[in-house]
Amino acid sequence: MAFVEVDGSQGEGGGQILRTAVAFSAIKRVPVRVVKIRAGREVPGLKRQHLSALLTLARIFGGELSGAEEGSSAVSFVPGKPRLQELAIDMGTAASITLVLQAVVPAVSLSGSKLSLGLTGGTDVPWSPTFDYFQRVVREGYRSMGIKVDVTSSRRGYYPRGGGRVTASIEPCESVLPLDMTSRSEVTGVRLLSRCAKLPRGVAERQMASASEIISRSGMHIEAADVSEEQADSPGSSILAYSVGAHALLGSDAIGAKGKPAEEVGREAASRFVAMARSGGCLDSNLADMLVPLLALAPGPSRVRVPEVTPHLQSGLHLAEQFVQFEWSVESEGGSALVTLRPKGT
Numbered sequence: 001m002a003f004v005e006v007d008g009s010q011g012e013g014g015g016q017i018l019r020t021a022v023a024f025s026a027i028k029r030v031p032v033r034v035v036k037i038r039a040g041r042e043v044p045g046l047k048r049q050h051l052s053a054l055l056t057l058a059r060i061f062g063g064e065l066s067g068a069e070e071g072s073s074a075v076s077f078v079p080g081k082p083r084l085q086e087l088a089i090d091m092g093t094a095a096s097i098t099l100v101l102q103a104v105v106p107a108v109s110l111s112g113s114k115l116s117l118g119l120t121g122g123t124d125v126p127w128s129p130t131f132d133y134f135q136r137v138v139r140e141g142y143r144s145m146g147i148k149v150d151v152t153s154s155r156r157g158y159y160p161r162g163g164g165r166v167t168a169s170i171e172p173c174e175s176v177l178p179l180d181m182t183s184r185s186e187v188t189g190v191r192l193l194s195r196c197a198k199l200p201r202g203v204a205e206r207q208m209a210s211a212s213e214i215i216s217r218s219g220m221h222i223e224a225a226d227v228s229e230e231q232a233d234s235p236g237s238s239i240l241a242y243s244v245g246a247h248a249l250l251g252s253d254a255i256g257a258k259g260k261p262a263e264e265v266g267r268e269a270a271s272r273f274v275a276m277a278r279s280g281g282c283l284d285s286n287l288a289d290m291l292v293p294l295l296a297l298a299p300g301p302s303r304v305r306v307p308e309v310t311p312h313l314q315s316g317l318h319l320a321e322q323f324v325q326f327e328w329s330v331e332s333e334g335g336s337a338l339v340t341l342r343p344k345g346t
Helices: 015-028 048-061 097-109 131-144 201-217 262-279 285-297 311-320
Strands: 004-007 032-035 064-066 075-078 086-090 115-121 149-155 164-170 189-197 221-230 236-244 249-255 302-306 326-333 336-343
Touching: 004 015, 015 032, 015 048, 015 075, 015 097, 015 285, 015 311, 048 064, 048 075, 048 086, 048 097, 048 115, 097 115, 097 131, 097 149, 097 164, 131 149, 131 189, 131 236, 131 249, 131 285, 189 201, 201 221, 201 236, 201 262, 236 262, 249 262, 249 285, 285 302, 285 311, 285 336
Parallel strands: 004 032, 086 115, 189 221
Antiparallel strands: 032 075, 064 075, 115 164, 149 164, 189 236, 236 249, 302 336, 326 336
């Protein structure tokens, strides 16, 4: 049996290489072996959230999975045909739900399958997209490519206890739709969501106030500002600034931490959003990391303007080349970059 061998230490060397590799493996039904997993990290190897994504995909696709244990530096995955339409997973910790969804949603949808998936774990935790970002921005990005998923959260999960609950309903997609997102009018309308749990409501309000000040000073209009108190097992907070439409999908989030002022959390998300909006990019950098490699699967050419080509994006495109015959190029223009992908021979 021929495996596609993926070097997990390439480029940025993080867990996204693993998630993208197993997703492409499931979609293309090609066995994959990933070695040197997170080799450049202070604590290398598989962590719980990476393991959760692997085990979830193995259960959905009925595949053969080896090396799947915490700390492992190499795993092999031989995908089968999708066999489940309903599944519930409790990750037992604050492992990131959104990172699991990042692997599972395209793998299931682009395999022509549907799935109702319940996940218990972390919804808003460090080094991963917040649930609000996934629901309001990533989901819209998937929809623009023909991948339909609805996600809801009945409870938030913060570090260290997790306990957040999310339900995802994934629909089948026969083929990725090419994207042409190269120009947009200036972003003027911004929406803000500020959440907290097991903390005074004033924490979310202070996050919102500092973010609103930065957005307003930039000359952008705040279309909506929502402050809410959530149910959770551990105290925590988050904020999202976003703007989504036919010509731009931009979002920036931040989470609270012990000893980190609420005002700083708001400023962090808003300042990053303003910088991306001013870059001229049509997709924010994090969204581009997730979506652009999947465009290699589209039957026609795609052109996408991004604020920058990150190490994550470069790694994702090089990885896609191991599964799909396509060509890609990058052209820097001012404060942004134009990424073009096309099937080979077109």
